[in-house]
Amino acid sequence: MTSFYLEYQKIYVSVDCIIFGFDEGKLKILIGKRKMDPGRDEWSLYGGFVHIDESVDDAANRTLFELTGMRNIYMRQVGAFGDIDRDPGERVISIAYYALINVKNYDSHLLQEHGVEWVNIEEMPPLYSDHREMVNKARMMMREKIKTEPVGFRLLPSLFTLTQLQRLYEAVNGEELDKRNFRKRVKEMDFIEKTELIDKTNSKRGAFLYRFNRRVYDEDPNFKL
């Protein structure tokens, strides 16, 4: 019954993760130097092979868990990258995913353990194979996504200042925003809640901390930043 499959050859399938973080006002990604051939010592995304007994999404989740120790990370598929020679060692088709994590939640021991580090996306070194292309596409997709869904909060601590939020949007979109217009729009979104807490890290006066209220958003998801 399954005989018609036999004419074709199977192929290795991997996943590669573009892990976005936000720190010190900059958008960052997590990359490391490859520890194996081919491409040893080249900067590379973190990835892994898709096992025969797991879905591609599961493979991506597993890979993200391996690297970060975190579950339930926000993750979206970027697409399949399938050039013949993209992996010099073997024919490998890779499916890229981007993920958004809060840098502060990330255990820095894990960074060392996996030999990865946060790199400012504007200062990305040359990457192995087609990984740069993956990053660029992921970045575009994330940029579009953040326009219509409040996914940016995944990159921030649960309490944040409006200046932090604005810097995040500026880093993602690559352009400066007007402070007054930005804050005006934030005020219209009920699911961005002001707390009574004040953060004095960046100013003597201190800035109010805000939080994202998912429940309020789910009830009335009118998002526009």
Next chain:
Amino acid sequence: MTSFYLEYQKIYVSVDCIIFGFDEGKLKILIGKRKMDPGRDEWSLYGGFVHIDESVDDAANRTLFELTGMRNIYMRQVGAFGDIDRDPGERVISIAYYALINVKNYDSHLLQEHGVEWVNIEEMPPLYSDHREMVNKARMMMREKIKTEPVGFRLLPSLFTLTQLQRLYEAVNGEELDKRNFRKRVKEMDFIEKTELIDKTNSKRGAFLYRFNRRVYDEDPNFKL
């Protein structure tokens, strides 16, 4: 050197094509009844396996050519679909592509030869496996694409009336547009050129035919419909 690959298992990889057409004011897709198990006689997208010596994009182009006899079809990747049981016969990961073709260029003999037909997308029957999900995602992506790039012309004859163009946008977006506002915006786009030709197919008075001028567009791509 390539020994680390050996721990993992290879997987069949296929491509599936969502072929969009536009006819009689409706958005259509090309589907057929499967001629093989598993899923025999279920409605299905047209697809094929990725060969070991071709890129995934090439596999999609080859598949499109097989089905339509056309080269240089507008085609974009939708994404990878990788659930374990998506193909009941074997583990197969499929990469979906959508394509835009002009129904009139399509040789209707080929329809029969491949056992496919144009189906109004609003009246799609249940589809094999995860094909419906592929179609939905493709449709969303195409809808977004057509907002910022003049890809709609791929679905029309090279000469078309403004009513046809409007119906196309209405079919894609699923909402009616105001005739005057639509034509006002068309007029602002220099790359939509009025010809002196008149089409009397749909009215006694006749409607002017327009054409898309790619060269003008490339020079000044300010698109907004």
Next chain:
DNA sequence: TCAAAAGTGTTAGATTTACACCCATGA
């Protein structure tokens, strides 16, 4: 006392939306 970040409204311009009638023609 002053440097540095936080916070706050108004207005002009641009864009979007709503809307109704005449035209040309073949049947």
Next chain:
DNA sequence: TCATGGGTGTAAATCTAACACTTTTGA
């Protein structure tokens, strides 16, 4: 002559973008 689809402009409403000063406080 009339039914049918083709073609045209204006005004109100909404949205967007530009812009500058006061507040607070720790050093």
